[in-house]
Structures are given as structure tokens and as C-alpha cells.
Amino acid sequence: MKKSILVGALALAATLLSATAQAETKQLSLMLDWFVNPNHGPIIIAKQRGYFADQGLEVEIQEPADPNMPPKLVAANKVDLAISYQPNLTIDVAAGLPLIRSATLIATPLNMLMVLDNGKINELADLKGKKIGIAIAGTEEASIGTMLNTVDVNYDDVDIINVGWALSASLASGKVDAIWGGLRNFETNQLALEGFQGKAFFPEEHGVPVYDELIFVANANSYDKAAIIGFNKAIEQATIYIVNHPQDAWKEFVAYAPDTLNNELNKRAWSDTLTRFALRPSAIDLKRYDDYAEFMYSQQIIKTLPKAKDYVPMFE
Numbered sequence: 001m002k003k004s005i006l007v008g009a010l011a012l013a014a015t016l017l018s019a020t021a022q023a024e025t026k027q028l029s030l031m032l033d034w035f036v037n038p039n040h041g042p043i044i045i046a047k048q049r050g051y052f053a054d055q056g057l058e059v060e061i062q063e064p065a066d067p068n069m070p071p072k073l074v075a076a077n078k079v080d081l082a083i084s085y086q087p088n089l090t091i092d093v094a095a096g097l098p099l100i101r102s103a104t105l106i107a108t109p110l111n112m113l114m115v116l117d118n119g120k121i122n123e124l125a126d127l128k129g130k131k132i133g134i135a136i137a138g139t140e141e142a143s144i145g146t147m148l149n150t151v152d153v154n155y156d157d158v159d160i161i162n163v164g165w166a167l168s169a170s171l172a173s174g175k176v177d178a179i180w181g182g183l184r185n186f187e188t189n190q191l192a193l194e195g196f197q198g199k200a201f202f203p204e205e206h207g208v209p210v211y212d213e214l215i216f217v218a219n220a221n222s223y224d225k226a227a228i229i230g231f232n233k234a235i236e237q238a239t240i241y242i243v244n245h246p247q248d249a250w251k252e253f254v255a256y257a258p259d260t261l262n263n264e265l266n267k268r269a270w271s272d273t274l275t276r277f278a279l280r281p282s283a284i285d286l287k288r289y290d291d292y293a294e295f296m297y298s299q300q301i302i303k304t305l306p307k308a309k310d311y312v313p314m315f316e
Contacts, residue, residue: 024056026227029074031062031070038185038270039106040083041212042277044256045249046238055230070080073221074204074219075099081231086311087139090293094302098220100291101312103232106214107278109204110183113147116171116191117199121178132161133176134150135275140180142299147206185272189265209291213276220311228261228315232282239277246274282315 025090032040043061046052052059062079064070070082070091075097083105084092092099113132115121122132124147134140145155163170167179168190180188184200192196204210242249250270254262289308297305 025053025058026056026230027058027060027222028081028225028227029060029062029079031064031073031079031082033064033085034067035063036061036261038253038266038273039183040155041242041249041253041270042105042238042281044253045242046234048084048219048256049238049241051234051237052231055234057227057230059231060082068179071097071099071217074217077219077222080224080227081216081218083214083316086215086292087296088184088309089215089244090289090296091139091302091307093306094293094296094304096252099217099311100223101215101280101284102212102218102223102315103235104212104227104278105216105235105281106273106276107212108230108276109208110266111142111203112177112182112187113145113180113181113201113203114171114182114184114187114198115178115201117177117197121199123151123230124148124189124206125153127178128153128157130177131159131161131175133161133167133170133179133278134179135163135165135167139296139299139301141202141207142296142301144180146208146295146299147201147203150207168194168255177259179222185269185276186265189268189272192268193265194211195297209295210288211224211292212288216281225315229282232315235281236279239279239281242277243274244315246271248274284312284314286312 015193030043036044047059047061069090071084073079074082074097081102082243089099089101121127132144136260140153140160148155148158161176167182168187170176171179172191172194250267286308289312293305293308296302
């Protein structure tokens with residue numbers, strides 16, 4: 001009799017502990033900016049190694065059907081967090097969307113203006129009268145125009161062609177003389193694998209303010225501060241692990257989805273992305289955000305000028 005009572009008590013205690021653990025686990029939905037790739041290394045490693053779980057989080061990683069939608073879904077409270085870009089966040093906030101930056105994933109620009117390194121275009125000024133391919137129309141006039149102005153070339157002196165996502169193919173085939181919108185950790189490697197050598201002109205070296213390429217955004221009116229602090233700690237822990245153990249981290253990264261991740265392009269991109277991850281994801285630089293917003297305002301990309309202090313809160 002006593003034994004059955006003890007067994008029952010132990011079973012009840014186990015049930016209560018399990019229920020408590022489940023109650024303490026916070027569910028977070030995270031929508032990426034695109035399909036999983038090396039740019040998302042810290043997210044995947046944090047999930048694979050249990051760093052999110054250590055913070056009491058269960059993070060559901062989603063890939064978007066439309067890469068333009070993640071911030072809008074956060075603003076509509078359809079997902080908790082999304083990956084976006086600092087320039088896009090500034091545009092969205094200026095347009096009135098209730099968004100905040102909660103952390104940084106990639107702390108340097110990745111975008112670039114690229115040509116083939118074949119002796120035909122050696123300097124930025126050589127683009128005068130040439131064709132530049134872009135993937136998505138939007139802010140290219142401000143950025144490309146600013147870059148060209150540093151070498152006394154006007155934006156009207158180049159021909160902008162929308163080539164969709166066929167950036168590398170359009171450059172390699174000679175359809176265009178340069179491409180804008182490719183990422184320096186991917187397009188350079190993709191061209192190399194196809195037997196071409198690329199040459200890049202970096203916007204931050206030609207008049208465009210430096211910015212964070214990839215950031216996490218949350219809803220300004222409904223974010224869970226404690227959950228975001230835990231999420232950021234897990235991302236930081238994963239980033240440190242990647243930096244300390246890049247090869248082991250690569251193996252754990254591709255194990256997440258080996259059929260799509262374990263290839264030569266991603267392997268090369270992984271190595272080129274390691275120095276780009278934000279070592280302190282929660283750290284903020286309000287002036288960096290204000291400087292870029294002022295640039296966008298001066299270029300008439302945005303009609304109102306938001307202040308970073310209003311959409312870049314501290315999570316420490």
C-alpha cells in the first residue's frame with residue numbers, strides 16, 4: 001500500500017515538474033529574410049546546440065514565401081521576430097510601421113557594386129555609359145548615385161536594368177557591365193565557381209554611410225523584453241562558438257538541412273561570413289542609425305526623419 005502511494009506521489013511530482021517546465025518555456029516565431037544560408041549561422045547554431053532552450057525558449061524558424069513580407073508580418077503581430085535590414089527598417093519606421101530593432105546579426109554592409117575583373121572596368125569612373133543590373137528596384141538611385149558622384153559621374157550617365165535574381169548570370173554573360181544588390185560573401189564565390197573573377201566597389205568606401213546588413217526586428221507595441229534578452233544571449237553565445245570553432249560549427253550548421261546547405265558555395269560563403277557576425281548582438285549605436293536615416297532623408301527615400309532612440313531600444 002505504502003509502495004503504491006509512493007509511486008503515485010512520484011508520478012504526480014513528475015507531472016507537475018513537466019507542466020511547470022512547459023509553462024516556463026516561451027514560444028517565439030522567427031521569420032528569416034530568405035531561405036536558410038550561412039548568414040543565419042548563429043540562429044541555426046543556437047538552435048542546434050540548445051542555446052535557445054537554455055534561455056527557456058522554443059524558437060520556430062520560418063522561411064518566407066516573399067522576402068519583402070517578414071517585417072510586415074511582425075508589424076501585424078503574425079510572427080514575433082523577423083530578420084530585416086537596417087535601411088529597410090528605417091524606411092518602414094518612417095512609413096509608420098510599429099517596428100523596433102532588437103539585435104544585430106550581420107554588423108557590416110554586404111551589398112556591393114560588382115564588375116568582372118577582366119581589365120575592362122578598373123575604376124568606378126569607368127562605369128560611365130555602362131549597364132548596371134539590379135535585382136529589386138528601390139533605393140539603388142541613392143546608393144549608386146552617391147557612389148558615382150564621388151568620381152564625378154552622374155546617375156543618369158549609367159543604364160539601370162532590372163535582371164531579377166539573375167545577377168551573377170547577367171554579369172558573367174555580358175548582359176550588364178556591373179551588378180548591384182549582390183552580397184560580397186555570395187556573389188563573389190558564385191562567380192568564382194563558374195570560372196569568373198569579380199571586382200567589388202563597396203558603398204561604405206564611396207560616400208554611403210556604414211550600416212548593419214542584417215538585423216532582428218520586433219513589434220514596437222507588443223514585444224516581450226525578457227524573451228528578446230534571452231534570445232539575444234543565445235545568439236551571442238552561438239556567435240562566440242562559431243568564431244572559436246568555425247569548422248565544427250560548419251558541420252553542425254549543415255547538419256540542420258544537409259541536402260540544401262552542404263555544398264561548395266555555402267562552404268565558401270561560411271568562411272567569408274565569419275568576420276561579419278555581430279559579436280555583441282544587443283549592442284547599439286544610435287548615431288550609426290541616425291546617420292543612415294539622415295542620408296536616406298537627404299536622398300528623398302524617406303519623407304520623415306525618425307530618431308534612432310525611438311526604434312532602437314536597449315535589450316541588456
